[in-house]
Amino acid sequence: MPELPDVEAFRRYFESTALYQRITDVEIRSQQILETKPERLRQGLVGRQFEGTWRHGKHLFAALDNGCWLELHFGMSGNLTYFKKMDQDPEYDRFLIAFDNGYHLAYTAPRKLGEVDLIEDVDAYVEGNGLGPDVYSDEFDLAQFRSLLSDRRGMIKSALMDQSLMAGIGNVYSDEILFQVGIHPRTKVQDLSDHDLASIFDTMQEVLATAIEHQARPTDYPDTYLTPHRGQEGVCPECGVSLERVKVAGRSAYICPERQRQPKGA
DNA sequence: ACATTGACCTGAGAGC
DNA sequence: TGCTCTCAGGTCAATG
Numbered sequence: 001m002p003e004l005p006d007v008e009a010f011r012r013y014f015e016s017t018a019l020y021q022r023i024t025d026v027e028i029r030s031q032q033i034l035e036t037k038p039e040r041l042r043q044g045l046v047g048r049q050f051e052g053t054w055r056h057g058k059h060l061f062a063a064l065d066n067g068c069w070l071e072l073h074f075g076m077s078g079n080l081t082y083f084k085k086m087d088q089d090p091e092y093d094r095f096l097i098a099f100d101n102g103y104h105l106a107y108t109a110p111r112k113l114g115e116v117d118l119i120e121d122v123d124a125y126v127e128g129n130g131l132g133p134d135v136y137s138d139e140f141d142l143a144q145f146r147s148l149l150s151d152r153r154g155m156i157k158s159a160l161m162d163q164s165l166m167a168g169i170g171n172v173y174s175d176e177i178l179f180q181v182g183i184h185p186r187t188k189v190q191d192l193s194d195h196d197l198a199s200i201f202d203t204m205q206e207v208l209a210t211a212i213e214h215q216a217r218p219t220d221y222p223d224t225y226l227t228p229h230r231g232q233e234g235v236c237p238e239c240g241v242s243l244e245r246v247k248v249a250g251r252s253a254y255i256c257p258e259r260q261r262q263p264k265g266a
Numbered sequence: 267a268c269a270t271t272g273a274c275c276t277g278a279g280a281g282c
Numbered sequence: 283t284g285c286t287c288t289c290a291g292g293t294c295a296a297t298g
Contacts, residue, residue, distance in 0.1 A: 003291060058292080076292050077276080092276090113292060119276075154268050163293080171292050227272050230291095250270060252289085 002074035003056055003169030004136055005211035006015045010080050011055045017082035019050050023098035030094040039234035044068055044118040054122055055132050058166025061122050068120055076112030132166040136208050145201045149189050157185035158249040171251045172227055177204050179226040184260040185253045230254045
């Protein structure tokens with residue numbers, strides 16, 4: 001789930017549930033997701049309250065009233081749940097925050113591939129972790145997109161998914177973008193025309209906006225979207241042809257073989 | 267530089 | 283039913 005649109009949905013959820021309530025307790029049920037010592041996390045959170053949120057790529061940041069930030073990354077299966085009674089705690093909750101209004105915020109992750117940390121500065125975190133610019137920020141424009149890809153050697157899907165190049169796109173949304181523009185994921189970046197790049201950029205913005213608008217729930221996406229049809233029995237929503245699964249960059253990419261022609265030499 | 271593979275984790279679903 | 287295999291929306295390190 002957690003690519004940019006999903007994390008944006010988490011951010012809004014966090015904003016609408018967890019701000020301006022005093023944190024009374026912190027419970028860590030899995031050490032594996034922690035990037036810091038449990039005691040440091042506890043001491044950084046208890047007694048404070050959240051005042052706002054930020055997102056960069058697939059990372060969510062929650063500002064505390066002492067200037068520090070809680071950093072959350074959701075791996076392949078992470079989620080957030082705000083709930084009241086502890087006897088109704090969600091399955092796979094790895095990290096819990098209790099508020100003075102009696103409610104709790106749970107970070108859940110069936111697969112423990114996520115990351116929870118306490119940091120002092122978001123910009124330093126982004127820089128220190130080598131993250132590229134957020135692809136859905138106001139500053140990210142076509143000129144920057146072109147510039148980032150200008151000397152890129154590999155395949156377009158790999159480039160879109162490379163968080164150090166640009167942050168936010170993962171396996172599902174790279175497939176969706178390339179499906180919408182009718183470009184095969186193995187196409188070399190260097191073989192794309194200026195027009196192709198502009199189309200990819202525009203489509204990326206449109207796909208992300210649409211996904212965010214629908215709270216990253218594929219079942220609510222427009223009929224023309226690939227994402228709800230991803231999977232073994234999937235059929236192209238445009239032409240009805242069976243979708244194909246191809247390995248690209250070590251991941252399963254789903255394509256419409258009619259609309260996304262195999263590039264020559266691949 | 268870039269592609270590929272395996273590892274990290276665990277659960278769900280398919281097939282036997 | 284129970285076992286085994288494969289796969290899953292992410293990232294990192296090692297290898298070619």
